[in-house]
Amino acid sequence: MLPKLSDDCISSVLALLDSQLSYRQIAKRTGLSIGVISKIRTEYRPDIENQPGGRPRVLTPADVRHAQRLICSGKADTATKVTSIL
Structure with missing residues (x-):
């Protein structure tokens, strides 16, 4: 109440x-x-949607796809190399 x-x-x-x-x-x-x-x-105002909480994403979906492509193609072996390329 x-x-x-x-x-x-x-x-x-x-x-x-x-x-x-x-x-x-x-x-x-x-x-x-x-x-x-x-x-x-x-x-x-029960119709207002809740705001998303938490920390915002660091990588965009395009960055994630690019990182996956780098790993699958063999251009990057480790996460450190992917980070330096991105």
Whole structure:
């Protein structure tokens, strides 16, 4: 259950959620906890998809295919050689 929040506070959180900001960024701007922001999203905007978490990929899919091609063709024997070529 949500704590008592003003309508202005909830509407500002919803506007920030609609602008695709992360929970952490919204928490810094509003002073609310990440848990409260999550509860507001669950109650008022259940259709918004969750943002992917974790570290972004270092290699693009094209880089991965190129590395596989280098190894299969014998142009690179080790990961170190692949790294130097990429």
